[in-house]
Amino acid sequence: MEKLRTHIEQVTPLSDEEFDYIKTFFTLKKVRKNQFLIHDGDEIKHEYLVLQGIYKVFYVDNDGKEHILQFARENWWMSDYTAYFKQQASTMFIECLEEGEVLSLTLLGREKLAADLHKMEHFFRVKLTNGYIALQKRILLLLSSTPQQRYEEFSRLYPDLLQRIPKKYIAEFLGVSRETLSRLYSNGGK
Template sequence: MSPQLRQHFEKITPLSDQEFEYISTHFVAKKFKKHQFLVQEGVPVPNDFFVIKGLVKASFTNDENKEHILQFAMEDWWVCDYQAYFNKTNATLNVDCLEDTEVLCLSLTNREKLCAELHKIEHFFRRKSNSGYIALQQRILSLMNSDAKGRYESFLKQHPTLFQRVPKTLIASYLGVSRETLSRLSS
């Protein structure tokens, strides 16, 4: 199993070789090509995804067919439609690959099993969830309180490598600005 996954867990909690070996048996490795979906709107979401290699975006398309990007996820990031995953409902988001991508899939059943059996894993996921809530709150406040320039500068500061990997039209969508506005901000 991926040493990357072990390093990711151990940023929060140390694991013995035996613990990691057991944990890794609960993940399934999968590869996706550019433009393939990990999660598709209207379909059940059986897995959470840990990105080993590649880049994906989580987005929602409104009734006017306008795409709103909620998240980009690259190496060492988790991505999913968590509402559908935890509530066992159909997805309202699409999660699709911007590059060829390798992920480790964790079913809700296996996640719950690991959390029930290993306090360290429950602690890990609680910490990851808390970090996710904080990031989401910061993103919402940024959209409410910052102008386009402020959101752009914040994006560059928080995710400098993404700007090189993500098409500018998608960054514009993530920031809630037009492609033309993004061009003016980045020049």
């Protein structure tokens, strides 16, 4: 649970008493490689903070084609957020690509934490702000950039993920062909 405390304290300092209260809302879960945390159609009760491992959040369209919405690694949060916040059935899958551990939090827990502690309301607001900016950037990249620009931006922001995630998934995430991605890799993105 020390990782959780460090994670929250990057945004706001906590007293021991506050953290003792906060941690009661979280549940540790070990996840194996290729295990699914969320399936299409599930009722979504949890969001997850990644303590260890790599995860892929994706959508499968009517033609069976997979579209990756996000990856998640240590200190990132993930869920099918539309389903989680609106308490609807999931339209996504979350699959573990590298075994690890996550902390789960229910929506009821999240709302209670935010209501009880102004600091936690602030923490969640800051996290949402960062998430909002990241999604907006992703939309602009999808709308307007070349494969090379997308690859360069991804390499700049997440050099570690280039090493940890199979190329086929990175190609899919960037919306480029595997051939194009291989060419960009071998040129170092130049």
